[in-house]
Amino acid sequence: MDKLIELIRKILEEDQVIKITLGNMRKKSNPCKKVTIRPILLKKQLVYQVEYHFEKKVTHENLSAEEILLLCQRLINEEFKQVNVQTTDEEIQILASKPEKPKIIRRQTEKRAVAHLEHNKGKKYIIQEGEPCDFLIKLGVMGEDGTVFQKHYAKFRQINRYLEIVEDVLEYLPEREEKPLRIIDFGCGKSYLTFALYHYLRIMKKRNVEIIGLDLKEDVIEFCNNISEELGYPELHFLKGDIADYTSDHADMVVTLHACDTATDYALINAVRWNSKVILSVPCCQHELFHQIRSDLHQPLYKHGILKDRFTELLTDGLRGLKLEACGYEVAMIEFTSLEHTAKNIMIRAVKKEEAMKTASRKKAQEEYEALKTYYHVNPTMDQLKIK
Template sequence: MRQLFEETFVNDKPIKAVFSAKRRKSLEYNKVTIRPVMAGGEIRYQAEYTYDKKVTHNNIAQADIVEFCMELMNDFKQVNIFTNAEDIQILASKVDKPHISRKKASLSCQNFVHNRTKQYVIPDGVPCDFLIRLGVMDKAGKVIPKHYSKFRQINRYLEIVEDVFPYLPNKGNKPLKIIDFGCGKAYLTFAIYHYLKVLKGRNVEIIGLDLKKDVIEFCNKVAEDLGYNELKFLMGDIADYTSDNADMVVTLHACDTATDYALMNAVAWGTQVILSVPCCQHELFNQIKNDVHQPMLKHGILKDRLTEYLTDGLRGLKLESKGYSVAMIEFTSLEHTARNIMIKAVKRRSADSELCKKAQKQYEELRDFYQVRPTIDKL
């Protein structure tokens, strides 16, 4: 059940969730309805308690919502969750033996989704220093038309960072450590700095790592010009970068197995949040073997796509087996780039060894079914 709540509340954002059928008569309220609300640019949840003759409300931070739902399961036997994708019903006469059923979505919530996507984290028309410096905006803050898709991509990325923000550590003034592996020209590294440091006022230490010397020199110069003092760029290979740690690891289009090295570092450090958009997943292309699928795999293009999904599917399972809650989400729409699947992984608050074992078993079955040995396996 925890996993289902994590998946639904962290990834899908329910339109509403209704807890009903109370376990004991003495419980004062009859049902609890949870809805997402936007407050101060952040998603929170409002819990509405329905009593016989009154209704009360309570706000819950995104970071606490899964625990809150788990607690409510001690009070109620039934939960109905409505998302844009599906309706989910949980019937649990016994807390540890839930029956879960799913059907087509009966509700849709255009307004909530609409408002979120329209109100960009960094709006068009308001001057933003790093976007001006990188040539995405003019000095008046207007986005330059040919860079509009980059502007949208940056905002989409920040929406995702906004979603995972509550999962990042927040202990005193301790800086949040973030590493962007394969940062390239670092639009997103600058964007993350801007979001966390400038908009959220958090102490940060952000590193962008890339193989290319000229790119690193360029990025360090831009950071210096902007006074982004806690943002540094280093030249190096992800595979050799083992000497640090991070609260969040990001990779955007780190080619082929470079993504695996980044994931491996993140897991080894116990990184809270991983956002990774892989690309060029070629490694398994010449390894995949499966008699049943062979007639399909003889078509290069199908084999190529399957390789891509298999690589990322295995990466997702491996992360689950290491205690992460994983979602594959669309990063940008396919019209902008085919490389648009993001692995979004958030470390579970408490390791559930059964879930980890199950994911590891599924990982091994899938790997063996296609007779592959991916880099993530060796690492």
């Protein structure tokens, strides 16, 4: 244990911490499921913001470096078996089933400044303005000197927000040396975010990945493959095809960002069938249930097309979330980008954890799914997923 705490003390003293995550609970009954720690500047003082993730809420407190050490010591002894430390140039994984005999795995990463010491999380960027970034230059988001062009600032922010979300799910992706992580981005379009994902995982995090972007449009696919080749991104490929017909033997992570209508469902169905560990999906154009939905009580609302449309969107995504829970995923609906930019801003984040979700919770989710379907008289494409 001393060895572990010494390691964390040294990293804190050298001001190298970007993020510490404590997870993998000692007991399934732990009320707190995960703890993350990040340095922030509060009234010009360096403190550490601790986030406690409970089943249905997240709480925060700010602590000093000394208090963080005591907290880590207690949490490793009593609550969590794993610690992941991300520093400015390293990722350290600590497996502490036996705290006195921890297994420590260290991996060098690309140097990254602790430049996000802001209390306002929205200002923390993984790709910094002012640091030239190859794919952003190529796609015309920033100039050669790293200055972000004003008209592409919203895109720059969206890319960074997306990478923050990816950063938070990294721990659920398998660590494998022998076989690359396979990620499929369904409906990739012009692929700003697909390039960002590759840059982040392959270049910044030095992970062994292969990423496939799939889209219906031939010209878009040709454009993206050319850019990928010019950038020298060997494991990023783009294919023309329809999500509904796409076959593969596996994918560790599936992404869909604004894939239209039921294209999102086919992507989710594929992900579940491949047992993908992480799904990030921002649905859009949820039209399927619009002509099916019926409810005597809500009929006065449905006479206004816009309300019926919004309501169907929420019902569609709510049902998708429940179906994923019934399939054993832990699901969170999170805000992707700010509502000022697009109303299509709900992301379904689903992760499959090592410890299987309780059968009773899965059964409950399936019952809730069926009850909503019956109440609203709808038959979504997600029904194609049969629960075993």
